[in-house]
Amino acid sequence: MAAKLEKQLDELGRFELALLTLSNEISYSLSSLPKALVNAGHKVGGDTGTLFTLIGSLCGLEQRRTVEEGFRLALEQAEGLDLPGCVVEIMGSLVKNLGVWGSKEQVSFIDMALGETRNYRACVQEEYLKKARMYRSLGLLFALGIVIVLL
């Protein structure tokens, strides 16, 4: 259970970083979106990075696919990826607005996705701490029980 939450926290952290990288690539480098997605994917690594890289390599003029189509295909091709449901959900709504707006609006949409991710991450973090405290208490009680039985 704790390992699952830890993995979720790790991927959410990567997703945040990927969104920040994407925002920077769009505002400062004016990289094309497929390139920006691939760059962000390589930078963050993990399953989130793989998803970004896949979307980037499957969309654009060369591939004759929109970002949304690239995203759908990436999810089909990346069945083995272990991503938190919220990452797929947030990315799913973000791709509808990726690459079709001006720079300012584009960054605003990414900021909104970033805000959602942070909120979700805070919830998972809280649950993780709560569970950690509970398991620690249970562990102590169990140890105390064993001591009492032994005595």
Add this chain to the structure above:
Amino acid sequence: MPRTMTGVLIQDIMPLFSSRIGKALGGWMERHPNQAETIQEIRLRTGLPLCIGLPGHDHLIHSLVVSRADIDKTLSLITDCSYYALEDEFKGGYITIPGGHRVGLSGQVIAHADGGHKLRLISALCFRIAREVKGVAEHIVPKLMSSDGSIASTLIISPPGCGKTTFLRDLCRILGHGLSSCSLRPAQVAIVDERSEIAACYGGVPQLDVGPRADVLDRCPKAKGIGMLLRSMNPDVIVTDELGGEDDARAVAMALSGGVKVIASCHGRDLDDIRSKPYSEWLVSRGYFTKAVVLSKRHGPGTIEYVGDIM
């Protein structure tokens, strides 16, 4: 081997459309193979039938009404899913796509207080298919030679739609290769392509053949571009399209005074018409341009009315 128009459409244009538009267009081309070879434009307008532009007329495919989703898909593809990166180009109202084809855009314009504007909610796209006509200038070049064996500074004069740009592009190609029939040696050609029409650059790379020795300043104002090329690229010949204002005339004069040849086009019916315009007259009367080519469409675009010295 040159591609047929059908080949160009299938390879460059149709993959940019939604599948239903591709199907409708492909079906029409199959039914009208001869007309398909002459397609000049394809227009997508939200809520209206697909429109195919042919020489002198157009054809509406009433069975296919273009939707907002069709426009969005095509827009997404022609911008490489990166609208933000092309925002400035969109202000000009068109973009160039691979193959050198131009896509004109129209929709809602948001005007800013500082005089700038932004194009949003794009509702119509016009694909203008690029066509290269090679060899049109070849038999003219020997008549444009100066006494020192190089090309003379030449003004290409014609009303719109008579093939000035096609002629200029072919001239760039010939100058870059050289022409043995008149002992013209290959020259370093620099092109100031303010409207992306001569070289039709995509990502800074010419999509049309402008020869092996061409440097292109794409979408750069002529006056500024001529100065930049003179300082940076050491050209033998500078080629530019549609000379107009005082700044253009001064920049051309500066280049010619520096020993660089200039070949430029300008709107006009004939040499007298050019002499009636203040800045062209200034360039002609001071001897900056010594040769002229006058084009018309009397026998179709590119009809040569006059080649020779400017008296």
